[in-house]
Amino acid sequence: MSRKPWDLAFTAEPEEVGALRRLMRLHLGAWGLHDVTDVAQLCVSELVSNVITHVGPGTPVRLMVSMNSAHLRIEVHDPDTRALPTLMEAGSDSEGGRGMALVDAVADRWGVLLRPDRKVTWCELETGLATPNGHVGGVRVTRAEALLSLYAAARLPRQVTSGTLSAALAEEAAIYVITDLLHWLRAHGCDAEEVLDRAQTHFEVQIAEGRGLPC
Known part of the structure; x- marks a missing residue:
């Protein structure tokens, strides 16, 4: 960032x-x-x-x-x-x-x-950052950025002009990631909405833990 x-x-x-x-x-x-x-x-x-x-x-x-x-x-x-x-x-x-x-x-x-x-x-x-342009969120955000970079390079090759994604391109890549995962879940007979609900719950718990709030 x-x-x-x-x-x-x-x-x-x-x-x-x-x-x-x-x-x-x-x-x-x-x-x-x-x-x-x-x-x-x-x-x-x-x-x-x-x-x-x-x-x-x-x-x-x-x-x-x-x-x-x-x-x-x-x-x-x-x-x-x-x-x-x-x-x-x-x-x-x-x-x-x-x-x-x-x-x-x-x-x-x-x-x-x-x-x-x-x-x-x-x-x-x-700020809790490791570097001036580093991420807040630690290893989870680092993993996500690596995945988004791969997706952006594959799905948006003409728009990615450097190794660093803009916020807009990263958001678009995230939409592709989520959409493809939903297709994968459907193809394997999984309940996509249930998985999304569970992921949202995990996210909210992790946010609460990060802020020292009760889960």
Whole structure:
């Protein structure tokens, strides 16, 4: 899976925070990083809110999201090199000072870089990936991709131009795999619908186990 860096320039306003959270969920969903989406949304909210609070509404800001090895890296760029984020211990009745404390609590690491024309507040989140473009899901997903690659090469030879499948081609290959398996089951006198139901049950159990949920 290719996870190319992306960035967005915007104006720091309170009403932008919700849109940024939705955008993060959309992009991380496309990257297959569902397990870190909630934490990433929290970090984006707090980093941008920190700019709004300490630099000011209307500040031109740039959000940059990328992979740094197996970590998800989130950067917020703003032009004020004097207002530096500070990790404060906010009291239970305090209305402020919690932003960077929350980021510190959920991120693997965070920091601030000073450039001649801006500062960059960043944080990195553990994804569980082995490589930046690796799969979430371990050996099951690796096996499936090998099978899909074979099917795509056989059924879609004109569309497969490299060793890496696009999401669209992989989905189309998956449909061919499932369809052929249903034909095989029918030819051998098996109940295809029952097999599909059992496969769906196995899938749901494995998902629940992966998330630490009761089966």
